Structures are given as C-alpha cells and as structure tokens.
Amino acid sequence: MANLDSGLQDLATIRSMMERSSRFLSLSGLSGVSAGCVALAGAWLAEGVIGGGPGIPGPDGFSIQDFPLRTFLIIDACAVLILALGLSVLFSARMARKKGLPLWGAATKYLLVALAIPLAAGGAFCLILLREGSFFLIPSAMLVFYGLGLFNAGTYTVGEVRYLGILEIALGLLAAVWVEHGLVFWAIGFGALHILYGILLYVKYER
Amino acid sequence: MKNILGKLNPVFENRVRLAIMSVLAVSDSADFNALKRMLEVTDGNLATHMAVLEKHRYVRVNKEFVKRKPQTTYAITVTGRKAFADHVDGLESILRAGK
DSSP: OHHHHHHHHHHHHHHHHHHHHHSBOOOOHHHHHHHHHHHHHHHHHHHHHHTTOSOOBOTTSOBGGGSOHHHHHHHHHHHHHHHHHHHHHHHHHHHHHHHTOOSSSHHHHHHHHHHHHHHHHHHHHHHHHHHHTOGGGHHHHHHHHHHHHHHHHGGGBOTHHHHHHHHHHHHHHHHHHSGGGHHHHHIIIIIIHHHHHHHHHIIIIIO | OHHHHTTSOGGGGSHHHHHHHHHHHHSSOEEHHHHHHHHTOOHHHHHHHHHHHHHTTSEEEEEEEETTEEEEEEEEOHHHHHHHHHHHHHHHHHHHHHO
16 A cells, blocks of 8 residues: 555654654763763762861862862862763764754753753752751752753653653652762762763664 | 545645654744755755745745844744644544554
C-alpha cells in the first residue's frame, strides 16, 4: 500500500521536525561530566575549610582558612557555578555545530526560561538563608530548587533530564533531614549524579 | 478510499512543505537560515516552497533588518494551522483504515 507507506513517512517527518524545533537536542553529555567534576572539586575545597582540615596553601603561603569562612564558601560556590555553566555551554555549542542545529533558537529560549525561574527563586531563597545564618539548609535548598528547574526544563530537551530533576529533589529532601551531611548530599547531587548522567547521555546520543 | 484521500491537502504532499509546517506549528517564528539548516535544503528550494505556502496564506512573512542585515522570518497563520491539523487528521485516518 503506497499510501500507507508514504503516510507513515509523512508522520515521521512531522515528528522529527517538530522535535528538532521544539526541543534543545544539543545538550552534550560532556557538559554533565565537566559540571560534575567542577562541583566535586568545589565540594572538596569547601569540605577542607568546613571540616577544619589543614587547609590548602594559597599562592602567598597563606592558608585559605585565613579567609572568613562565609566569604570563602560564597566565592567557592560562585566559581563552581561559573565554571560549570561555561563548560556546559562550550560542550553544547560544540555539539550543536557538529549536528548542524542552531544553538540559539526558540527551543533554547524555552529551555532557559523553564530552568531560570526555579533557579532564580532558589538563588534568592539561599541568599535569605545565608542572611539568616541558616547555612545548614543551603545544600538542601540548592538541590531541591535545581531539581525543580531540571524537571521543568526537561520538557524542552532530552527526556532523561526530567528524571535527573526528580533525583535531585529527592536528594535535596534527604539533605534537609540529615543536615549534618548536607555537603555530602550536595556533592552526590551536583557532582556524582551529573557525571553519571553525562556519561549516560554521551553513550546514548553521541557515540 | 477516495473519501479518505480527499482529506489530505495536496499542498502538503511535498515533504519539504510538510517539514516547514511542522517546524512553524511548534515555533513562534523561524528565520530563513535556521529553517534551511534544520531541513537541510538549498536556498532556492526553500524559497520556492515558501512561496507556495505564502500564496495559500499558510505562512506569514516578516522582513526586517537586524544589525543592518536583512532577516526574513516566517510564522504560521491561523489558516495554516487549521490546514496542517486537518492534514494530520487525514494522515491519521489513512493509517487507521490501513490497519
């Protein structure tokens, strides 16, 4: 039946075109792996300071313990965020170029808005916690809001991102129950899970 | 069978035009170059098919200057969205009848 075949092919065309233009499909697994590594390094630095370990010698021989704890943690967190974001964009841009898809399109815009609103709310919430001195809840809040952002953004990119979002939310709640291990949960959520998911996406879509 | 085929829109029998409509159905608008890359077609090919869709008033064209370069963007019209939805319904009933 020629009509049936061509009808099926037409539907396949419609489906693939709609998907290409409504989903951001250039999310590179390497983005996840690199962001995860950066997060683990950041958590390791933070652990060194909070845990009261020997501290890491700075360039002029002073230890990072000489910085006020709060200032150091804020700088550490910002550095992790900027490096992780930068590397993610870099790898995704590379993948977009390879696939011949536009990096900046309607799908990218939807994705960023879906992600940015929960993240902005979370960021503001963490700043309030910081001001109130409730440091112990910050890892939990970061994980929960980030998870919500990912779940939301998953509609506009590869579906696996939604499940990652749910896992991050679950970890965030656990981190609120066992606040004394907040940093460990943070490192699992932002470090280990990112690396795991990155590898998974890489194997599934890029090999 | 005749009745079922009647629901298909001959304008969308061409796969490039079908692809254009699919992209525009889910985007607010798309510019010429982005469409060209997504559909993997040549300038001339895309322009020809666009002209047909424009003639049927299925798409709306918007020409403007971005950083002093001309940029052409396309958006689906209400008529176009209706025609596309009917066509997809038509395809669906053919497949259902074929089962």
